[in-house]
Amino acid sequence: MHRARWFEFIRRPLALLAGATLLVAADASAQSAAATSAGGAVRPARTVEGRVRIPVSRGGDSTGMGAAANVWVTLHRVGKDSAGPIDSVRSDAGGRYRFRYTPFGAGEAVYFASTTYSGIAYFTAPLRVAAASGADTEITVFDTTSRTFPLSVKGRHFIVSKADSNEMRTVVEVFELSNDSVRTLVASEATGAAPTWSVAIPAAAVDVRANEGEISPDAFAAQNGRVSVFAPIAPGVKQVAFSYKLPASSFPLRVRSESPVVVFEVLVEEPQSFVRGQGFTAVDPVALEGRNFRRFLAQDLKADAELVVEVPAGATPGRNLYIAGLLVAVGLLMMLALTRSMQRAAAKRGVVAPSLRPAEPTVPLADRLAQEIAALDAIYARQESPSDAVTAAYEARRAELKAALAQALAEAPAGR
Template sequence: MRPGAEVMEPVAGVWTTLHRVGPDSAGPLDSARTDARGRYSFAYRRTGSSDAVYFVSATHGGVTYFTVPLAFSNVSGDPAEIVVFDTTSGRVPTTIRGRHMIISATNSSGMRAVTEVFEISNDSTVTLVSPGPSSAPTFATLLPKNARDAKVDQGDFSAEAVTFTDGRVRVVAPLPPGVKQLAYSYALPAGDFPLSVPAQAPIDVYEVLIEEPRGTVSGAGLEEQPAATAGGRTFRRFLAQEVPLNAVAVIDIPPPQRTWSPTFLILFTVAVGSLMMLALARAYRRK
């Protein structure tokens, strides 16, 4: 099915494929084209591991779409329905439904781990595609100047679909209608704060979490909320809604407090003790 002018319309001649993915094996099981009414059918038996997942894919306009995992051997109706969309490389209305930043405490190398999550909504009825790797991306945002070791985290885009070059994060994967999540992380030197983060598009919900209790976040309408706890770690939480284009959030985290190693303290104590003994000896000789 695909969106029509007023109702969903059947799509004939689309290749559909039944897949099985399990701990013992994975791969396609069967394939067939949809009929004139956009219908498909497969006869299959569940075999092997009970943890195996079965689902159907359909490719339309060079983009592949999937059903939800098939919970039973006999599946029909909504769980088996696949909605496909026509494609475009032109402009489509998109919205940043949410942006989340998580800044961790400084590690032993003097770096802070930063995780960013975007919830990107394609508000049209067509899938946005990039004509090629060197063409305009389907989504892009800024990467801090000194960001290191950038990598894609678990979300709706694979590592192959995202690039980190020239101070920008670029997505080249298709962006179908609906909301998709982009998650990535990188490391920043502790000395790069305060960090200014401009909004390159309006943001419905903006959230910043910082692990450093002495840190502050200002600008872009961000206001502090009750602290959040995750994995035994506590984060100060700042939240804003309806953030306008070009608003700037400033994340100010002071450098880590210097701590002295036990070895240094021992050497320091010995040195001070030696100086005191030397001073006492000189005073004794004067007598």
């Protein structure tokens, strides 16, 4: 779902609210009491002013966007003490909506707005300021289609662990899929409906399961040597992550790229491992969760390209692979960079590209970098007990973004 990739940390509380449509605010006395902090100070009221937009074929603005009028917009609160919708309103003829609310309960609670369009939920960024407006409160919705079309693969990560005591290796795969259309792709409700996306996995794969990412296990299936996703895929980039186990006898392992891939990364745990394939190059190894991985990269891989993953025979048994969450976070960072690159390339061609956070072409680079920092912070916040490796990766990327933001602010015209 649009923008859901960095709202995964609120997915479980929201699941309990899936049936909510019309909301009734709590009585005034209860709200007043709740608005008082533990220290006795009354928190000031906040406002949210935004708009809901949708791509249109005619009558829109210069970016091809028009107003989504008369749709319900819901204000949510998610905190450790409680989670739920607190107000709702319909957008006006111009797609505009407005909320006034008073924060209550735990101070670290997150507030955000959402709307459901054609059965698909879309979200704003976290509302962290007293008067939220602009890009942080804009919600872009899309019409849906069940007519399948290929999704482009912006990034693919293939991670192979050491063999365990049963001579089984855990493989984690992470894909960054891009819907380059202006419609949300949904699975058809017809019998035998085609999935929104599918990819082959080795025939010997067992214990196939969806990993932490943007796809609910309920929308994930593995059968007949393929992994299939039935979740809606909105315009922009969406991440799919899954894992499986392979017997040692499956190696050397041949992997085929069914579609073109912008960046293909392979990580293999043993130092004696090797990846053969056109375009693949060994780069500096990486350490994840205290374990070392050889790293191989290829760019602009063509469809039907093949690679072979070679591992040493009789390797020392290792632990199961516990790095899926980190790889999803690492993959997301690549996804953010790819999305920004797509936006810049499209802007040069005068084309409006689907994006992770749709924004006007005139949004300054400094603002976009600030939004990426906020998104990265939200991803890290969802980790209940982040490891040292995850924390290091987060801090390193945040430092890079902050440095880029400082440079962008320094280069901004005076008076900005």
